[in-house]
Amino acid sequence: MSQLLPNFLKQRAYLTPNRTALIFEKEKWSFSDLYKKVEVYAKKIASLDIKTQDSIAVLLSNSPQTVIIIHALQQIGVTAVFLNHRLTANEMVFQIKDSGSKILISESQFENKLEEITQLYNDLSIISEVDIEELDTKKNPILNEFRMDDVCSIMYTSGTTGKPKGVLQTYGNHWWSAVGSALNLGLKEEDGWVCAVPLFHISGLSILMRSVIYGMAVYLYEQFDEKEINQQLLTGNVTIMSVVSTMLYRLIDDLEDKRYHENFRCMLLGGGPAPKSLLESCLEKNIPVFQSYGMTETSSQIVTLSPEDSLIKLGSAGKPLFPSQLKIMGEGKPLELNTLGEIVVKGPNVTKGYLNREEANLSNFKEGWFYTGDIGYLDEEGYLFVVDRRSDLIISGGENIYPAEIEEVLLSHPMVKEAGVTGVNHSLWGQVPCGFVVTTQSLEADELINYCHERLAKYKVPKQIYFVDALPRNASNKLLRRKLQDLI
């Protein structure tokens, strides 16, 4: 039988009703305020034609209303499918259909996108926040307990095949992720966590989950603005913030000679190891940086490096969270220390699989271990070094970009015979995607770039297209993406 825990938000509102749950601009909600709002919404959403563990897609900005909707869905055990704002209507419709969502909750600022979506998927029922207010109220739909195996959220991620896969994140995954993080970072009554990363990413959603599990305030921002955030970090109200390198650079630049309040205790840095220069700047400014390694499939960080170790173990991702485990595999066997192999992880924060992807599940999960596809090694003290992200993943300003997905689009162009995509370094975004194509006849780069723009979210569109005679491949004709750069 799956483990049961009390409904997170309901329990939190019972235990510490007066603690601050959420701060947004000039507004503030206690857990009791939040629960009251959420209860109303949950009862209204429950009046729709849905039942427990059905999916509803959400296309929503970082706002208190979104927080309320996310919690409302949890109250009635409905799975939220989080759509990245930056996707094209085509990409969104794929995820909506793949997840079996018949309802999309969204808001007026996405009006244009919603029109496109409607054209592509006529039967979809699109509901705005305003519509929710006008729904009927169902009696007693609120769950007293969450079943840890039930799916709380679905976020799509791509892989080598190019088709995005829905990662099933259970209530248990979120719970254990929050607990593992608390055992690592500690937990203080005065903690407050800045959320200026998108709620549709696991980095953002995991902050909301921690908030109710810990009884901790979230300082929510619609967008990342270094001036606004720095102002907050100087006050001492907040103690922790989730960032990617790009954000940290901008914060430090803007900070100049000022120093954060001494209460501020953790920059949780995701999206790959930080460059030495960035760590040194942080050290100089007394900003404690916890680097981390994680993915949608591990419900945020699974490995972290403490600030004390950040320069001694430069480039390392650190050690696993307490409930999680780590090993390096090669040719079906665990490898010795200091030997490169596939990073394999295990823990109650790791997804139970991809939605309706039997094949991917069979190849990625073995005996309770998840094969990340990332390449790395453990040093003699057990610190993880990530050498290559899976599927030659490109991380651009914190967004994951999968070359295969872009290659698929390039290859769909009638004059493209072969296509390869890789990341090239970029001073602001870390990396940006670049395309390499073999064509059947002469073609302009701009034409291909426009072609991509129509089919891909903007951040996925190659910044450069190189026309080449052949792509680097191995003996079995597999594309060697890592060697693409040599063609420049």
Next chain:
Amino acid sequence: MSQLLPNFLKQRAYLTPNRTALIFEKEKWSFSDLYKKVEVYAKKIASLDIKTQDSIAVLLSNSPQTVIIIHALQQIGVTAVFLNHRLTANEMVFQIKDSGSKILISESQFENKLEEITQLYNDLSIISEVDIEELDTKKNPILNEFRMDDVCSIMYTSGTTGKPKGVLQTYGNHWWSAVGSALNLGLKEEDGWVCAVPLFHISGLSILMRSVIYGMAVYLYEQFDEKEINQQLLTGNVTIMSVVSTMLYRLIDDLEDKRYHENFRCMLLGGGPAPKSLLESCLEKNIPVFQSYGMTETSSQIVTLSPEDSLIKLGSAGKPLFPSQLKIMGEGKPLELNTLGEIVVKGPNVTKGYLNREEANLSNFKEGWFYTGDIGYLDEEGYLFVVDRRSDLIISGGENIYPAEIEEVLLSHPMVKEAGVTGVNHSLWGQVPCGFVVTTQSLEADELINYCHERLAKYKVPKQIYFVDALPRNASNKLLRRKLQDLI
């Protein structure tokens, strides 16, 4: 399938090898030091004729050696049966046999008791720490993972029947108890927990479990000595201490005009609500007292009251830990607020049952809820008030005393016809047991007291015996222990 987590101590020694694990007198062990010692012991104990989930009884004092043995048993998945030092040999042998233990690990200071035990149970193999050192070494017995459903420890507790029952405490129970406590009290890197309560009680053992799960130092004391502890609490090295009222009185008395270091953040008080005068003294001396309600079956606290609420909600036990739930039942139905009924609890920290006590398990566990037998109510804000401990439990200096167990001994005397035992207030111990008997012929109180001394641990022996004509009983002839006091 039962959930797996990494072997607690092994994982802790990998993640934070250099953090302090244990401090005893002038000695100090890091988690790495501790694990190395434990590994040696585990391999030696594994060479005995035992297998995973067999039981070994332990009769050990609060010492580093005991900490090592407790962890060593966990490393090889052997269940530890904790014997209270103060029990008679007869009582101990009952627990050893009932738990199916063929081996008892003990130490020279219990020599006399061990001789008595040997006389009563010839086949028992008694091993001292010195003997362990001389055992063979088994290869690779150390578990990589703990199965959360496996039984880690057994502690005996009595009930209405008078026969002690073995409470099965799983690895999961200890894990969730530690996590629930951290979510309530917070968790700081500088935390250190004073353990001056016995390791054979759940109050002591739970500190050891938290230590490895949190990566926190335990300041271990063989005995409670207010002067020594106060000295420690003044330094700022320790931040939390587990106490019962008796200990807290003695600490405060000895403290005089001095004040604890500002790092000290929590007196975790077990064993019933504190009197107002004690809370007021603590408030005046700036000592934050967290009152708690719990039992062996809940693997330590399950309900706590924060210092802010301690005077507003005087006499309340507080609210449940986050993963746990609470309700008040009467006649098979949950009761309204402010209505007296049986306290019923649920949570992953609650025991899965009593060893080999099918009947007690059937009557105490229903639909995942544990019926404590304690009487209480919830106020309008959901705070628990415990009005009567189960089976008229007497709590004397932190030890649980069950009247039924003493009554059974009194009734076994040839001249005693009826017997009732209740607690009467005592300035130092909180309560002490007093006996009320109806005899067939005239008898001296001293004779009965001596009779008890031969059969019961000293703290259980009635301090007074009253000879009466009849005992107060209800219509169905059930003894009304609460009315015994009126006979004085």
